[in-house]
Amino acid sequence: NSKQRKSGKLPPGPYPFPIIGNILELGQKPHQSLAKLSKTYGPLMYLKIGYLETVVVSSPEIAKDILQKYDQVFSSRSVPSALISVGHHKLSMVWLPMENQWRKLRRICKEQMFTLQKLDASWDLRQEKLQKLFEYVSQCCVNSQAVNIGEAAFITSLNLISATLFSVDFAEFNSDSSQEFKDVVWGVMECVGSPNFADYFPLLKYFDPQGISCRTKFYFEKIFAIFDGIIDERLQSRGTSMKNDLLEALLDLNQKQEPEISRDDIKHLMLDLFVAGSDTTSAIVEWAMAELLQNPKKILKVRKELRDAVGINGLIQELDISRLPYLQAVVKETFRLHPAFPFLVPHKANADVEINGYVVPKNAQILVNVWASGRDSDTWSSPYSFMPERFLDHKTDLRGQDFELIPFGAGRRICLGLPLAHRMVHLMLATLICNFEWKLEEGSKREEVDMSDKFGLTLQKAIPLKAFPVKL
Numbered sequence: 001n002s003k004q005r006k007s008g009k010l011p012p013g014p015y016p017f018p019i020i021g022n023i024l025e026l027g028q029k030p031h032q033s034l035a036k037l038s039k040t041y042g043p044l045m046y047l048k049i050g051y052l053e054t055v056v057v058s059s060p061e062i063a064k065d066i067l068q069k070y071d072q073v074f075s076s077r078s079v080p081s082a083l084i085s086v087g088h089h090k091l092s093m094v095w096l097p098m099e100n101q102w103r104k105l106r107r108i109c110k111e112q113m114f115t116l117q118k119l120d121a122s123w124d125l126r127q128e129k130l131q132k133l134f135e136y137v138s139q140c141c142v143n144s145q146a147v148n149i150g151e152a153a154f155i156t157s158l159n160l161i162s163a164t165l166f167s168v169d170f171a172e173f174n175s176d177s178s179q180e181f182k183d184v185v186w187g188v189m190e191c192v193g194s195p196n197f198a199d200y201f202p203l204l205k206y207f208d209p210q211g212i213s214c215r216t217k218f219y220f221e222k223i224f225a226i227f228d229g230i231i232d233e234r235l236q237s238r239g240t241s242m243k244n245d246l247l248e249a250l251l252d253l254n255q256k257q258e259p260e261i262s263r264d265d266i267k268h269l270m271l272d273l274f275v276a277g278s279d280t281t282s283a284i285v286e287w288a289m290a291e292l293l294q295n296p297k298k299i300l301k302v303r304k305e306l307r308d309a310v311g312i313n314g315l316i317q318e319l320d321i322s323r324l325p326y327l328q329a330v331v332k333e334t335f336r337l338h339p340a341f342p343f344l345v346p347h348k349a350n351a352d353v354e355i356n357g358y359v360v361p362k363n364a365q366i367l368v369n370v371w372a373s374g375r376d377s378d379t380w381s382s383p384y385s386f387m388p389e390r391f392l393d394h395k396t397d398l399r400g401q402d403f404e405l406i407p408f409g410a411g412r413r414i415c416l417g418l419p420l421a422h423r424m425v426h427l428m429l430a431t432l433i434c435n436f437e438w439k440l441e442e443g444s445k446r447e448e449v450d451m452s453d454k455f456g457l458t459l460q461k462a463i464p465l466k467a468f469p470v471k472l
């Protein structure tokens with residue numbers, strides 16, 4: 001069904017219905033439906049979702065063209081209308097086009113938070129949060145209580161990020177008072193992740209038929225009120241004590257005679273970091289544990305490696321990660337099968353570009369289906385099996401160099417939080433595995449762990465994983 005345009009032939013794709021285009025083809029799990037369609041139409045596919053021109057990429061070779069060879073053209077974003085309605089696209093590093101403001105925010109954030117030195121310097125803040133996770137799981141052992149792994153990992157992720165950002169804990173295990181912040185972050189994620197008709201039919205954005213823009217406004221106001229409170233408090237206490245966190249560094253830049261960053265920039269940046277960093281990290285931890293609970297030999301292998309490296313009851317340090325090849329392989333294998341963002345964060349074409357003999361049209365949204373390439377039998381042997389061993393021999397890297405495995409994206413828009421995420425995922429898994437054995441609920445067989453997923457802003461387990469820890 002390739003159509004001809006003035007600038008060339010569009011990539012092949014299913015025939016679009018008038019007005020609705022191919023919207024019906026997407027279903028509840030677009031990553032899976034589009035992976036299936038790409039078997040028919042190829043790794044570069046064109047669809048119309050309502051009026052939104054969409055190009056789906058499902059092979060490492062074409063992903064490399066999009067994210068590396070032509071990344072200048074494809075590094076803008078297709079912004080959800082809910083975020084436009086609250087003006088987030090004008091200030092947010094995640095959604096700004098690749099222009100000066102985006103460069104500035106990315107540079108500041110990288111320099112102030114994600115360099116090796118900065119991350120090493122803030123390690124003690126994170127260590128404390130891992131200790132809390134350890135204590136919570138130990139308490140569940142004593143009470144013979146099941147742990148909701150995704151929930152525990154989400155609380156820990158929120159706290160790891162809030163510690164690095166503001167030296168504050170936002171969420172507590174077993175506490176209702178911390179529910180509000182969690183709910184607000186979930187609320188924002190739900191608004192951004194829900195399919196919104198206003199994105200596909202431009203006229204509808206004036207009517208907000210699903211109320212998504214209205215809910216987004218509500219959650220943005222709530223979260224910004226929380227951030228305002230934290231910023232005001234910090235401004236007051238700055239004279240007497242200095243903190244070693246991102247907020248302190250950003251306020252230094254804000255208080256200069258010619259401020260490098262505004263208070264609004266700071267609030268939108270904080271929001272981006274929470275939304276981009278919390279749910280993604282906890283989802284991977286939950287998927288990894290779900291895979292390992294079905295593979296007792298593999299979880300034993302991880303535990304042995306950990307205990308050989310850090311000793312019984314030793315708390316793992318960030319520097320230990322490089323000495324844990326099997327744990328690293330488990331994390332890579334989890335990213336291959338369960339990428340947190342199955343389409344990355346949608347990119348957008350700034351101009352017509354010819355790829356593989358087809359034209360990718362200007363303004364099309366680009367979905368790089370990393371979920372599909374992770375399960376492609378042309379690239380991976382036994383693609384549906386969880387086999388961390390495959391990563392022990394060849395050194396596939398997660399950092400955007402090896403296009404068959406790019407859960408963090410690649411090129412200029414690669415995940416800015418990758419160095420922190422990498423540490424967080426390994427450390428949380430190590431904390432859960434090193435000192436605890438895990439049992440499923442009475443009567444559940446390990447091969448019956450439900451592995452179905454739920455599409456949203458991130459790819460979550462449809463049924464949360466609950467398991468009983470036993471202290472070793």
Ligand code: HEM
Nearest residue numbers: 094276277280281340341344345408409413415416417421
């Ligand atoms: C397992 C955890 C994570 C995964 C899988 C992940 C994945 C991604 C992906 C796929 C992108 C989009 C790349 C693209 O557009 O091609 C992204 C962007 C981003 N991520 Fe992450 N991320 C994770 C954790 C984090 C953390 C912990 C932070 C910070 C606290 C973070 C901050 C960001 C930011 C700021 C961007 C936007 C970059 C830009 O548009 O310039 N991420 N992430």
